[in-house]
Amino acid sequence: MKLLRIIFSKWGLSALLLIFQVAAIALVIAFLNEYFYIFQIVSWVIAIAVVLFLVNRRENPEYKIPWLFLVLVLPLFGVLFYLLFSHTKVRKKEIKLFEEAYQQLSPYVLSEERDQEAYDAMGEYDQGLARYLKNASGLGGLTHNDIKYYPVGEDMWADMLEALRGAKKFILMEYFIIDPGKMWGDIHDILVQKAKEGVEVHLVYDDVGTVSMLPSGYYKTLRKEGIDAHKFNPFRPIVSGIYNNRDHRKIMVIDGLIGFTGGINLGDEYINQNDRLGHWKDTGIRVKGTAVNSLSALFFMNFILASKKGLEYAKYMNPEPERYEQKGVIVPFGDGPRPLFDEQVGEANYINILNRSKRYFYITTPYLIIDHRFTQAIKEASLRGVDVRIITPHIPDKKMVFCLTRSSYKALRDVGVKIYEYTPGFVHAKMCLSDDDLAFVGTINMDFRSLTHHFECGVLLHGHECLKDIKADFENMFGVSQYIDDSFKLSFGAKLAKVLLELFRVMF
Helix, strand or coil: CHHHHHHCCHHHHHHHHHHHHHHHHHHHHHHHHHHHHHHHHHHHHHHHHHHHHHHHCCCCHHHHHHHHHHHHHCHHHHHHHHHHHCCCCCCHHHHHHHHHHHHHHHHHHCCHHHHHHHHHHHCCCCHHHHHHHHHHHCCCCECCEEEEEECCHHHHHHHHHHHHHCCCCEEEEEECCECCCHHHHHHHHHHHHHHHCCCEEEEEEECCCCCCCCCCCHHHHHHHCCCEEEEECCCCCCCCCHHHCCECCEEEEECCCEEEEECCCECHHHHCCCCECEEEECCEEEEEECCHHHHHHHHHHHHHHHHCCCCCHHHHCCCCCCCCCCCCEEEEEEECCCCCCCCCHHHHHHHHHHHHCCCEEEEECCCECCCHHHHHHHHHHHHCCCEEEEEEECCCCCHHHHHHHHHCHHHHHCCCCEEEEECCEEECCEEEEECCCEEEEECCCECHHHHHHCEEEEEEEECCCHHHHHHHHHHHHHHHEEECCCCCCCCHHHHHHHHHHHCCCCCC
16 A cells, blocks of 8 residues: 555655656657668768757866766667756746845845955955855855854754744745654644744745655645645656755844744754764854844745745845844855856865865765765865865764765875764765854755756855854864775675765766
């Protein structure tokens, strides 16, 4: 009975329809084989045209290689799969909506005076990092913010509940995962109560991220409860690569006064109410002050893509945010697929921090699947004497991805990079720290999906007091993690899987 329920569910039927589409393509190709010579000539002409197009396409060469291989080895299949799965760009209508939202929001998040104040506080060298994020992501640097760092999700959850209970005007929420349980249950109860009190509640959640957790029409249930809920990039059973563009951001803003972001989704594992993978290590940031407007702007630029409707943005932006006495600069920023973002902002931010590091660079990531450019930046930092340390999970959530992560160890260790596996459980945190004075906390994994396809966000922190807390957290993690020494070897099965997976790791 359970199998029948799965088969006849929305997702089961969608999977069957996708299989049918792929089978239909195979049958068409088999039929064309009867006209072998014509078929061969036409397929090779098309394949050569696609190869020339790929060679001249302006993008990372590493992303081209798997498609070139597939097109040249299996011309017609390769061309068809390229046409179906390579297109992950945002639709023209959505581009227009995004640009219109940004034009209306930019006056509240960009200011030459505020930017210059931030640059002066960062110093001559590091201000280039903030300038890059402003030019690539459209958000500037800000001073006079109250920043709090959370080393575990349960601490952040407690403050999120308190902030939600205090909401008077509006609540903005954008999450990749909503998984019913204790965490979401408590938050949901508050949202329903606040909606009854007249507080505006706007929610965006990713359709694929919640596929196994929420009913397909859950957003309708939430709307009946007074919550303006929307699914991001709803999945439809059509063979296409457009569904690679997922909303992987985690943002919560209350009344334009308090904002939260980081790696923490809305599910019980994130607050260690579920120990399936051992201790779940995640981190987050709370922001009060001038930078909250930037988190609101990031939310609305994706809200309009999900809802296809605009709002009166001015009433959600704080024209005179409170100025706190904390020293330091924060630069919130977003990332996403082309053409909304011409640069791979998340990857460039990591590399820029690596390149400015003089003494050390520490980073945590659940997945370590990076391209040649990123790998070289890590190697070069280590070779010039920077103490580069990477913490990955010891208990995996995805075995194939874990295999690829571990396959990266040797090349990095050969140049002095120190690698640790977090033995208490699964490390989901996406953050780094450089030389005691610069850090990043956000949603961006070190894998191709996060760095290329997903909508992501995070904050660059310079000179804030909370960097001491971040360093202490790293030291604690090193103390409970397994150091990967010369005795570490990949099994034969892992090596074989690496060979098979390596070529196609950037395609989907």
